[in-house]
Amino acid sequence: MTALDIGTSKICCLIAKAQPSPDWLEGRGDTMQFEVIGFDHTRAEGLKAGMIAHLDSAEACIRSAVDAAERMAGVTVEDVHVSVTCGRLKSETFAASLALGSGTVREDDVRRLLAAGRQYAGRDKRNVLHALPLSYQLDDNGGISEPQGMCGERLAVDLHAVSADEVAMRNVMLCVERCHLGVANLVAAPYASALAVATPDEAKLGLACIDFGAGTTTLSVLADGQFVHADAIAFGGNSVTTDIARTLPAPLDYAERLKTLHGAAFATLSDEREIITYPAVAGQPSLNQITKAQLAGIIRPRIEETLDLLRRRLAASGIAAEVTQHLVLTGGGSQLTGLPELTANMFGRPVRLGRPRSLRGLPAAAASPDFAAVIGLLFNWARGDDRHSGAVEERLLRTGTGYFAKVGEWIRDNF
16 A cells, blocks of 8 residues: 655655554554555655645656655555645535435445435535545434444435545646556545544544644544544644744745754743854845744744634534544644643643654654654555545546546547
8 A cells, every 4th residue: 555645845655565453453443554665755846735836846756755665665556545735625514314215224325325425525616535424323313333234214324524626636636647656545634644643542532633734734633433524724834934034034944944943832931041043144144143032932923823723713613622622733843842832722622742653664754743644544544434435436537637537538539
């Protein structure tokens, strides 16, 4: 199985072998074990807030990451599971129902019900990434997790759907297919990140995962072991870097270095006395100085703005806010000093820094929050959430550049 994370600052490819977990692990919710056999990541170019901004540059970066992972694994990749943050991710919950002609629930009934829900979620030129059943109801009996084979006259389901702008998804798929790769699945990056860092108990009791990326910050909520909410905003670590570069002023690469090495969400007393020297932009004095406390003063407003926006949007989600017991921070930006404490103060809930679950063969450099999304793609595949859906085949056909589309063109031209 091959996972591809297309982010604003980096593109990461991970190739892993899977095998069923032993019985004692299945009891903890781990149905599959993974061994990483290929891994690489490269700096992303041609992307903005996770969206394809320059097709050729993005394609070259994807090719580079996949080729290096293939050489390490000694295999040739045919298709990839892709995580996405672009396309104005939208999360909604609704109900669908149908009458049971046979008096019992058949697999085809479940498939038709979920297909109808997916079709509804895909209105207004939206591409449905997930249409996941939260619970089923047979007549007046609710709370059913697997209705197949049960008796009843009417089957209903509560669905959680996550969708994105169709044009943004088409461009992502086009870019991947130009690398001679098939798109096996598109996965909302916030969901993948949550699967990588959440423990089974956290997912059961209620967890909100905030992934601080370079171009976007995403939010996902798990409750009762299920994915119930997702959101994304176009603020990320790059916004903080830009604030530093404009305020000082300083070159962007040095602003990023200042943020990474000396940045913090709030200042301490000792930070008033710690002096940092940095080069200025052209036309300014060659060296400038700033205290660590002043740097924190530049960073904090943007972090507070991001967290406040997420807090208000989570509160507006209704049930997702009610079931959230605590928060987990992940992503490259989550390692900012003092961020967990500031988040806990603003949300009024316990907060911890989340690292992805360890995998056999995973390089030490990839065991950090930066790589939560790509590792979470493995766990999403193991869950088989979209097994009742025919969405994968539809996605490959929509771009008009995949293998099946080319076969269709050949048939039209020759018959």
